[in-house]
Amino acid sequence: MSKLRVHLFAGLAALALAGAAQAAAPAKPTPVASAQVPPLFAATLAKSKAFVDPQLRKTIDVPVPADAGGGYTHERHKDNYRLIYEAGMLYRQTGDKAYADLVRRVLLDYAKLYPSLPLHPKRANQVAGRLFWQVLNDSVWLVNSIQGYEAVMDAIPAADRATIEAGVFRPMAAFLSTGSAKTFDSIHNHGTWALAAVGMTGYAIGDEGLVKQALYGLDGSGKSGFYKQLQELFSPDGYYAEGPYYQRYALSPFLLLAQSIQRHDPSRKILDYRDGVLRKAVYATLQESYGGLLFPINDAIKDKGIDTPELVHGVAVTYAATKDPALLSIAIQQGSVVLSPEGREVAAAIARGEAKPFPFASIKLRDGAKGDKGALVVLRSGPKPKDQALVFKATSQGMGHGHFDKLSWMFYDAGQEVVTDYGSARFLNVEAKAGGRYLPENDSWAQQTVAHNTLVVDEKSQFGGDTDTGEAHWPTLLAFEAKDGVQMTAASIDEAWPGVRYRRAMALIDRKEVGRPIVLDLVRAEGAGKHRFDLPLHYDGQIVDSGLKVQGGISELKPLGKADGYQHLWDRGRAPVKDGARVSWFDRGRFYDYVFASGDVDQVVLTELGANDPNYNLRNERAFILRGDDRDSFTVAGVLEPHGAYSAAEEYARDTIASVKAVERVSENGADLVLIRLNSGKTLAIGVSWDADPTKQHRVTTSAGAYAWSGFSGLAEPAQ
Structure with missing residues (x-):
């Protein structure tokens, strides 16, 4: 007989996040000899290089947006933000400036394109984006691209950084915040992605105003923004109001913004906020699965599971803070790790044989901000x-x-x-x-x-x-x-x-x-x-x-x-x-x-x-x-x-x-x-x-x- 309630593990270390927003200089790349790379991390590194390396010396297409989901321009802009992100991560891992130069070239092309873009031509009943048919996808583009950019900032000349920030990041952050105010201030996963994009951009480029908007909403009152979302969207047990499919999706911006706060604003302790509700949310999402697939509750795609990129990242961040060996068995199921220090730590622990079975158990996950x-x-x-x-x-x-x-x-x-x-x-x-x-x-x-x-x-x-x-x-x-x-x-x-x-x-x-x-x-x-x-x-x-x-x-x-x-x-x-x-x-x-x-x-x-x-x-x-x-x-x-x-x-x-x-x-x-x-x-x-x-x-x-x-x-x- 399984226990009725899983014990949501104590732990995510205090992520200290406070103080004024300022662009901290990224740490220098830390290349590691291949013999020292754990196998799972090496496999992820090889997969990323297989995607990025053939494009290092190519001219990357940055097309005028024309297509809805699945069309050429839609998929091209998705590939481009993946390229920017992964090239940035590879630069941090290898120190090879060819990766940084690729990020620079692609973002300079976006700096030429973005300022003149109107709303997307295939917008439908969703709030329209500029690069994509809905503004949500624009937020996802910025969340990924700002990470790649921040990873290579030390290798990009100051003049190019100024062009990129003025042509892409500042106008896109403005469009996602004041330009899409209803979405930005909404207590909803679309709002989470938007405020994460704006907040991470603010930290990366040193704009305190953008960070304040992300944390406390456009009017600064705290009636919306990151803190309010943490209060309203998760129950005390970590259950997310929209169900596991969107919980999986929303975890990514929540955790990424928290990491950004950790690097730039020590002492806020975001992952300790509300008794560690984000830590609980990771465990709750894993419990809301069977055979590797998430329970298809509400508007869910039935083949989405615990191997999605959002949960790969969530498991890495949570393991780095808790050292819970049960999470390693989840990472083994996922079959990959993120290209980050946290991902390397997970892979190393797996290589040392430290994984323990994840305790799937009977559980009651209360719903509602107060669990009522x-x-x-x-x-x-x-x-x-x-x-x-x-x-x-x-x-x-x-x-x-x-x-x-x-x-x-x-x-x-x-x-x-x-x-x-x-x-x-x-x-x-x-x-x-x-x-x-x-x-x-x-x-x-x-x-x-x-x-x-x-x-x-x-x-x-x-x-x-x-x-x-x-x-x-x-x-x-x-x-x-x-x-x-x-x-x-x-x-x-x-x-x-x-x-x-x-x-x-x-x-x-x-x-x-x-x-x-x-x-x-x-x-x-x-x-x-x-x-x-x-x-x-x-x-x-x-x-x-x-x-x-x-x-x-x-x-x-x-x-x-x-x-x-x-x-x-x-x-x-x-x-x-x-x-x-x-x-x-x-x-x-x-x-x-x-x-x-x-x-x-x-x-x-x-x-x-x-x-x-x-x-x-x-x-x-x-x-x-x-x-x-x-x-x-x-x-x-x-x-x-x-x-x-x-x-x-x-x-x-x-x-x-x-x-x-x-x-x-x-x-x-x-x-x-x-x-x-x-x-x-x-x-x-x-x-x-x-x-x-x-x-x-x-x-x-x-x-x-x-x-x-x-x-x-x-x-x-x-x-x-």
């Missing part, structure tokens, strides 16, 4: 990479990138996502797909409630699909506990639909009676008047057995509904049910059985994604929906059991029969008892009282006798 806006809960069956993980999303809305998915869940097993979340509808940097932007289907499908594994009432998304309304309400976490082989979490929300109270309890159970971890899901909803209740379960795989008598969906397909995401679901058939049913599917060598008990479910609806999608923007994924019509309440108790193994190569199928035979739910005085009947003849009884008092005794009577337990939940025993 729900939580993301991860329940793990163990610390190994292929151990099961249940993710329960009881967080706040997550601003504009948030989805209407309160009390949804995902499940991972054997190294793969089993109960799935769609993530976002976007093909990042694929120009043919809306220039790499978010697609219309992100709004019409991916953000809608039915796209997630949570309750839908009257085929309407939570909060009417309105982000501002969603921001004003969040779930209440009711439980996060573990005892007797049962890890339990639960939450409730009363505002997702008018007049409807929605509660959900979920448990990861690892008991010898079953012999393998299983998931318990208990859903309760009560509403004034009659409603249609839908409970979707999105899965990867192929149904192999259900016992359902499915009708329709063979000779003709029709959309399941007209709005709120239903218009994108093909109705693949419906099966009437009474009191419960079983659905079994097979996926990548494993079998999954979902057994549920409910007198409120009238039918199981099979669906496939892809209706009303003329541009083929959606993946053809599958789900089944437990539907109850004309109900004033809706309760379901379900159990998911992973089991077995299959190999086509070796032609075997093992352990294909589930251990769970049936599920029964009995309620009394507001408490629920779930009886999990096993094929062995044994019964596992789990009680859920919905009462947080840990000492209170609860009792539910069944036809076979009474069961009792204490506290919110527990293993129920026959009452004496």
